[in-house]
Amino acid sequence: MRIIKVNLSISRLKICEIKWWHWLSNLLLVQILAACSQVSSSPPATKVSGESKDEIVLAFSWEDFDDKGFDPTMGWNYYGPPLFQSTLLRRNEDLELVNDLAQNYTISSDRKIWTFKIREDVRFSDDQPLTAEDVAYTFNQTKESGGLVDLSALDKAVVKGNYEVELHLKQPRITFINQIANLGIVPKHAHNKNYFRNPIGSGPYRLVQWNPGEQIIAEANPYYYGTPANIKRLVILLTLEDASLAAAKAGRVDVAHIPPSLAIQQITGMNLYAHKSDGHAGLMLPYIPNTGTREKLIEILHSNYALFAYAQGETTTGVVLHHGLRNVALPAITLQFASLGELFDGSVLIEKVFNYPGLGDATVQAALRSDVPLLLGIVFFSATFVFIGNTLADLSYQIIDPRIRFGKSA
Incomplete structure (x- = not known):
């Protein structure tokens, strides 16, 4: 019984036995896997068979734990x-x-x-x-x-x-x-330095086989104190997103985790489920750090040449405009023009996080498919942004501070 092509996770089916609510931000889908014997009164759009199945094959991208193993004391499924x-x-x-x-x-x-x-x-x-x-x-x-x-x-x-x-x-x-x-x-x-490879626990499943980068096989724990699992054996293929979709199309898997951008494709014999999960992601935007600009300006206003300007009748506003700003502007200009390249890089990140079509998705897909020409073009385009920003900053220095103009002595 081949059942699911999954976008985010499955909504409002009864949870049977697989207690892994937060695998990779939106993997709540695995809680309910269609091997559950009952369906709630508010089923998803497509009907799922109520038959039980002893073994299912799942395709997930699990790199986050594929190299770290399964030790909770070191962070295995810490969320x-x-x-x-x-x-x-x-x-x-x-x-x-x-x-x-x-x-x-x-x-x-x-x-x-x-x-x-x-x-x-x-x-x-x-x-x-x-x-x-x-x-x-x-x-x-x-x-x-x-x-x-x-x-x-x-x-x-x-x-x-x-x-x-x-x-x-x-x-x-x-x-x-x-x-x-x-x-x-x-x-x-039994907890030792090799525990992450051979975990012993009291959960609903126990690890049987782990081939890093390839697959994980788990079987129902016979000593589990809770409700025995209906699904006795899990074969988890560690694949990339495109490979998960290809495996689903080939009929090799029962459940496939795919990104929303690929969820528009229909696969014969499989149903697509969407779920408003509690998964969440954080996004930190670039900011200008405190470089001491205010302190620098205060120091300039109390310098000897500022006091001399005051003595000549110059106002505070005049001292700030003609002497203060030029001295404190260089660090700010450096940061602002250096951020020009970040505008391009940030757009790539935001497009991927929020699933907007654009350079972000193109970059990720090019990397997954080893599309070297496209990657080189994107990198060159990004480097051009950085070069233009640095060049404009250097030219601005000469306008603002006459002491660093070429051919001029300090």
């Missing part, structure tokens, strides 16, 4: 629940926080101590029990590892019993609950 591990809390299909490993938790009156009582029936995929020792070890190790997970608010994790642990914060921070809900618990007895 969402991991696939091979469990978390104390998790978010349900409505993005509400609910208990996972935790049976319940309390927060002290000063909001610095979070006390968790965890389930006693949880076992890792190597059939070893999960205890408070593992929870405390995970949080303390993550804090010391210096990975992608920010636990700077955590002071220490303390074991209070076999199935009770306390998280001590340096200061109250209610948003710390997000880190709690995202950090997968690792086994203290």
Whole structure:
């Protein structure tokens, strides 16, 4: 049963077993995979078969983790629940926080101590029990590892019993609950420098095979404490976006993650689903740093030649216009004309982020397809912008500051 060609993710189907809500910004689609046995009362536009399937093949671009592995203490899925591990809390299909490993938790009156009582029936995929020792070890190790997970608010994790642990914060921070809900618990007895390649966890799936740059194979964890997975085996092909679409057209995959720009193509036997996910992206725009222009102008206004101009009857406005601005303008001109090239580069980024057709998409597609002539043309065009900006800045220097004109002495 070949089912889905996916744009962003699938909306409002019942979530069955695959708990990986935030793989690559918009991979909420994998939660529901059409192997789920029921469809909600508000189905998507095209009907999905309710048949169950033991194995599915998925095509995703997973470079972000393909070289880093699957260690939560170093950042594996730091922005969402991991696939091979469990978390104390998790978010349900409505993005509400609910208990996972935790049976319940309390927060002290000063909001610095979070006390968790965890389930006693949880076992890792190597059939070893999960205890408070593992929870405390995970949080303390993550804090010391210096990975992608920010636990700077955590002071220490303390074991209070076999199935009770306390998280001590340096200061109250209610948003710390997000880190709690995202950090997968690792086994203290099996966590080592090679763990990222051979993860052991208590999540719904366990890693069977990993060929970096090629594929990941996962099978249902027989010791999972939650609802057993209907989909017993996942074959995840690590492909680029174009290759994912090609695999879908060839009938080699059941689910393909593709960008919106390719979603207009129809594939026989596959349905396209769109979902308003909670994925988000940040965009930092260029800005002019503080170069001390104000301080420089104040210094000039108190210099000897400014005092001499005042003594000759010059006003403050005249001193600023004739002496101050020329001295402070050079750094500002340098920054402004240097930003001319960034206007071109920034347009490329914005077009790709917001899916606008233009040079941004052309650049990415040329890189994916190894289109060297097109890449060279784009690079040359960008370099021309930078050259023009630097040239205009150099010419402006000579107009503003006579001391640096060619052929003139200082």
